[in-house]
Amino acid sequence: MSMLLEGIRILDWTVWQQGPVATALLGDLGAEVIKIEDRAGGDPGRGLQRARGISTLLAGGRNFYFEYNNHNKKSLALDLKKEKGREIIYRLVKKADVFVQNFRKGVATRLGMDYATLSQYNPKIIYATASGYGLKGPDSEKPAMDYQGLARSGIMTAIGEPEMPPLGMAGGITDQMGAIMLAYGVLAALLARERLGIGQEVDVSHLGSMVTLQGLNVAASLLVGKVLPRMPxxxxxxxxxxxxxxxxxxxxxxxxxxxxxxxxxxxxxxxxxxxxxxxxxxxxxxxxxxxxxxxxxxxxxxxxxxxxxxxxxxxxxxxxxxxxxxxxSDLASDPQVVENEYITDFNHPVLGKIKMVGSAVRYSRTPATIRLPAPELGEHTNEVLREMGEYSEEEITQLRKEGVI
CATH class of the missing domain: 3.30.1540.10 (formyl-coa transferase, domain 3)
Structure with missing residues (x-):
């Protein structure tokens, strides 16, 4: 059965949660997602061992954090600080539809991974950036994680009862919301490219996504000068x-x-x-x-x-x-969750038969599916270079000798 994004190639240069979840969502819809990782250690999410006091570890040196954030992906490990590493990306961009990154403002430009550079190799590329505060404004260059999105957006003072201090929320809610909006932005940009023949930049931030999540409360503040209060x-x-x-x-x-x-x-x-x-x-x-x-x-x-x-x-x-x-913990046995496949079974090559978070969107003819586990670091480097980059085996061997891959 055909999939919604079958034939779409995404180069995923993202770390932690916001960017990786966005590309995983697009992978669920059938896109081929190639995760670009630093050959020395990969996405730092691979090394996360504890979260809120509980172990994240699974069999085979895996963890649930990376497994969820990076399913349906291939891994390409290289050194972007080397000229030949950047040249690999430039070659792959020519055959890609989307490039996604979530590094601090300025990093992509310094490494030659910015939109201005990549669009020279593919003018129709969709270049998506996930940031903390947006690419404009006085705080656009500041570092940010999920917690700052909660803090800056006002949601920590909107939940709970009146006398409570600001409350945090587990599960990377800001990252998840940012990921959903980023996937939404990429889908719309792909449609615009199909209709108008243009590539473009897509910018999504923690802050903007959390404003959208709280749209009704923010609208109350704007239009009547009051927010919906905490209620005992x-x-x-x-x-x-x-x-x-x-x-x-x-x-x-x-x-x-x-x-x-x-x-x-x-x-x-x-x-x-x-x-x-x-x-x-x-x-x-x-x-x-x-x-x-x-x-x-x-x-x-x-x-x-x-x-x-x-x-x-x-x-x-x-x-x-x-x-x-x-x-x-009740969700896995909730009959509505099970029947609608919001949680689905997956035969994992290392973990065996497991349950994974499925898609919240149902398509009658082009269903979303989980097809691949989160990749090992560099697991698909040779495959991607050979099939998409059209490198010969000799060239790949030389790149490995030089420490590029």
């Missing part, structure tokens, strides 16, 4: 848009934005019929005015049954909008 759970303005702990310790999340529509059925389902016409709670305005009192009642009510019991009741007695609050 015990004082939520809409008690039917809140979460409650059940008897078994599990939590249930309610999401009834049009709460009046559900109020009568909700009271009957929970066995609190006497509250339906109670003057304190009879409409949304009253419930907001007396939210703390109602939430206290609902806390006690939900604590009388397990989540499974409440799930059965709410499904039988109305068309309620609710879900259980899960741990990340």
């Amino acid at each position: 759970r015990a004082q939520a303005d809409n008690p039917l848009w809140n979460h409650y702990q059940c008897k078994d310790g599990r939590w249930i999340a309610l999401a009834h934005l049009q709460a009046d529509k559900y109020w009568a059925d909700f009271c009957r389902a929970l066995g609190i019929e006497e509250l339906e016409k109670d003057s304190r709670f009879e409409n949304m305005t009253k419930r907001e005015e007396n939210s703390q009192e109602l939430i206290s009642i609902l806390d006690k009510t939900f604590a009388t049954r397990t989540y499974e019991e409440w799930e059965k009741i709410l499904q039988e007695k109305g068309d309620f909008i609710f879900a259980k609050i899960q741990e990340v």
